[in-house]
Amino acid sequence: MSAVSCFDALRKALCADLDFHGTDGKYASHGWHPFPAKFPPQLPQFFIEYLSDVEDVILDPMLGSGTTLVEAMRLGRRVVGCDIDPLARMIAAAKLTPIEAVKTLQAGYRIIDAAKRDYWQNCDALKRELSMRFDAKTGEFVNYWFLPQQQLELIALLQHIESVPAHSEDSATALTQERIRDFLKVVFSSTIIAKSGGVSLARDLAHTRPHRDTDKKPNSAFAEFAKRLERNLAAYDSSRLKSQTMGAPLQIRAASADKTGLAPASVDLIVTSPPYANNAIDYMRAHKFSLVWFGWKIADLTKIRAQYLGHDAASGAECERLPEQCEKTLARLTELDAKKAVALRRYFGEMSAVIAEMQRVLKKGKAAVIVVGTSHLRGMDVETQKGLAAIGKSVGFDLAGIGVRRLDRDKRMMPARWGTKRHSQIEERMHEEYVIGLVKP
Ligand SMILES: C[S@@+](CC[C@H](N)C(=O)[O-])C[C@H]1O[C@@H](n2cnc3c(N)ncnc32)[C@H](O)[C@@H]1O
Structure with a gap:
């Protein structure tokens, strides 16, 4: 697919119904372990089928429970993924390996x-x-x-x-x-x-x-x-996991999304979702309950927790000036809460490094699909999707568009407090997420 046709295809795909409500999310190995904010499998499946070919390399640099990779493998693509969270890697590796x-x-x-x-x-x-x-x-x-x-x-x-x-x-x-x-x-x-x-x-x-x-x-x-x-x-039906690429060695890396270690221009498609900007889902806080049994020490897990994108303790990439869209949001937020604005700046800075890495490893004319929820800080919608889209453009991507999808309240595990204030406007927005489509020209 040329850059132009990939751009057009992605534009079209972003207008499709991306909600996938009422679909089965537990086939193959998808239902093996709870994981907050995991994809409905149909979401990566849709983009992988639409934007890549058999044998193509599909990357998820924040692989979580591995939904993108399981779907890619089922569709005969080669897969590679990174995550700093040892539990995510353990779950994903098992889900990608057929068993009897x-x-x-x-x-x-x-x-x-x-x-x-x-x-x-x-x-x-x-x-x-x-x-x-x-x-x-x-x-x-x-x-x-x-x-x-x-x-x-x-x-x-x-x-x-x-x-x-x-x-x-x-x-x-x-x-x-x-x-x-x-x-x-x-x-x-x-x-x-x-x-x-x-x-x-x-x-x-x-x-x-x-x-x-x-x-x-x-x-x-x-x-x-x-x-x-x-x-x-x-x-579980192992035949639903089998594909031509089944024998290929698993490429699951204990690496941060901004330093994947992959060769430049080696990836055909990225489908991924980063954590929220305000640390709304504190993965390590829950995952340590399991990881301690597998030999991890609390002190080591605390160090990993500090490396999470969006984490309050993260030292963060040094941010030079961010795109105008981000700076405007940050200026408004600074007036409401200067501390939260610093944290958001750090998140945008970290995500700049991650999106630049995506740009580096993608082949020309190929797409990155980034699914993200927005955050409401001091009642202000910080429009994370617009910030990340602007960052995408600033690191050299073409923006094909931003799609919207409504979350299935019963399926996608979100922080507990999101169940409150059911009918408020903010609550409605919290149950949407955005699909940012970027193409490397
Ligand atoms: C929203 S979840 C991904 C869920 C995934 N799409 C799924 O279907 O299971 C975000 C993931 O980003 C990972 N993450 C956070 N900071 C990271 C970093 N610096 N590098 C790589 N992964 C990171 C978290 O561990 C988490 O697994």
Whole structure:
């Protein structure tokens, strides 16, 4: 597709109905783990089908739970993605790797049986393991949020999950076992970060605003694990994940979106969505509940959290002057709240580096599709979409347009407080997001 025809195609695509309400979002591996603000799969699917060809390289530099990459792979494209969040990478890698449902279910049940045996017969060994597993700060966190019963159940499950590859005899079996183990880790994580219930004392965890509820009776980790194991595999059809590019090595990078490490002009299409400008979704605040079990220390996770785009602690790219659109917004916001204006400037600065990187790695005539929600700071709509579109132009993209899509309130997990003030104008705007279409000339 030439630059002109890509531009025209994208312009047209942005006028289509991009809501995708009432569609199934849980086929293939899409429903395996909750993830705030994840795409409906039909959204990346639509742009990938429309703007790229089989074997093309599709990039999501902020891959989240990997929706873009799963859809790209299903459509026979080659995939590459980056994220600084270890949980996002773990979920996405598992979702992109086909597994055999029956074998995996059997392995899952064997693990539950073995873990239950340990719980009843080797409780002291489990307690010892718990006492050695975490450093002081991480242990404090675990003890604050998880009751002793769930801690013992979780560690029993995890020990058996971690030992899965140890039982394999040859390399093919080892690979199958490794895939099963990675899938079971995602199931394990989804018992902790759950939309409802869950095994910790936290409420609203999946909304990334956990608060401790000492009246809560957390579910048994064994029961939750079994439930999610079955649910994930019931919806799973590995043939829906298979494609010509299936054998290609997975390219999931622990890299920041502004430094992907990819070669210049090596990508055919980008479909991505950055975090909100005002840190409305605090991914790490929720993800650490799961990551601590996989060996991450609270202190290390706090450092990663500070690297999030839009995060309040982020040091941020040094911003020289931003495009006029951004400067105008910042001037208005400064009058209302100078501190928030500094944070927004930092976000725009960071996103400038990210969008410039997209421009660098895209081939000529190819598109970047950026899906973003706006933020309301001190009651002011900062029109993030217009700011990012202006930044896109300033780094050398042509702007094909900005599409609007209405969020499905029941499906796209947003911060809990967004359910309030249902009919206010701001609330309505919060349930829209924008699809910015950029083409590298
Ligand atoms: C809105 S989510 C993406 C959701 C994704 N589209 C999906 O369907 O699951 C934004 C993602 O950006 C990631 N992120 C934040 N800062 C980043 C950075 N500096 N580099 C790369 N990814 C980053 C977050 O970890 C999060 O996974």
